[in-house]
Amino acid sequence: MSLIASLPEIDTLSSSVFVKHERFEKFIPYHSHTKGQLSYVEGGLAYLQVNDKKYVIPAKHYFWVPQGVTHVLKIGHSGTVLRSLFFYTHDDDSHPFYSEVGIYPINDLLLEMIKYSESWYGHINPGEDQFLFLSVIKNILPEISNKRLPIALPFSENERIKPILDYLLLHISDSHSLQSIGYEFGISERSLSRLFQQTLATSFLQYLKLLRITRSIELMLQTDLSMNEIAYEVGYGSLSAFSEVFMQLTNSRPSDFKKHF
CATH class of the missing domain: 1.10.10.60 (Homeodomain-like)
Structure with missing residues (x-):
């Protein structure tokens, strides 16, 4: 199932992490969700349009979109895989990071953690072994995301x-x-x-x-x-x-x- 087709499903369980690794999806039109979105485009350039700004997402960068923010995503021809994790939001007020759109250079740790979830799909719920792993990813984002790309x-x-x-x-x-x-x-x-x-x-x-x-x-x-x-x-x-x-x-x-x- 493509990410576009999965959009209605993402918000059905508010406490889960929704995992989606999508090949060949090149354009995802205006949409929003009640979860925060962490995405990494493997292999090339992408463009994120949020309200009245367009962001360039270079290779080896990931982006964060807060809950409820309407956006468009376009992936360049060299992009091969869109790796996305959609997170629960009950703890978003714990750090300003979760409320701001941002583009950041990826490090080896985060890249390997995202890739580790490649075989998972759909809702990962509290109590499942994978959920603890994914919650660690969300928790470390404010600490490792300290070099925001300022181009918009x-x-x-x-x-x-x-x-x-x-x-x-x-x-x-x-x-x-x-x-x-x-x-x-x-x-x-x-x-x-x-x-x-x-x-x-x-x-x-x-x-x-x-x-x-x-x-x-x-x-x-x-x-x-x-x-x-x-x-x-x-x-x-x-x-x-x-x-x-x-x-x-x-x-x-x-x-x-x-x-x-």
Whole structure:
């Protein structure tokens, strides 16, 4: 049974942990559940859309979605297995971790523990041997999840700004400014600046930075381009300028970030 088909079943037992390891599921549309979700995409890139933000989930990272949060998950072509654990929530108030969406680098311990549950499926209930093992996973998450990936790209279906966002992505390597984009779309600089703040709650320049760094992470995982080539591909005139912004947004140098993979 696919994860999409399993969604109604996940919430039927509130005290259980629901286990699902799914192959080849590439797109899971808007949904929510009353359990907290821990998921790891094996083999590649994934995208998580929550409300008005899109998160890039690089290889060797996992994500947590709190109970009741509506989201969309899209898995890139290189992703092979979606490993998900849906946890009971009666103890979620024990730590702030459980109430926040987050993307984190996986460590060997958590990866092996998640893989250990590969042969299990469905509800694991209190009193079962597997339940104790799974509860340990949930309990250690706040301790091991201390390096959250801070990249989240604002998103909007607003009909005025969506063509502008599409244009920026399509021409990401070009030089852009409020003046040039305003001219392209027949909007004054002031109106364009206000549109970004009102629909995305961020400035034009900050959005452009986030877009470029998000795209650079995709290129690191999906291509064999050198770091210099990636810098130019996403619109930076030099590797040093690209590295400075990358460090500012991720707390890591691009070369160090790529080494992790």
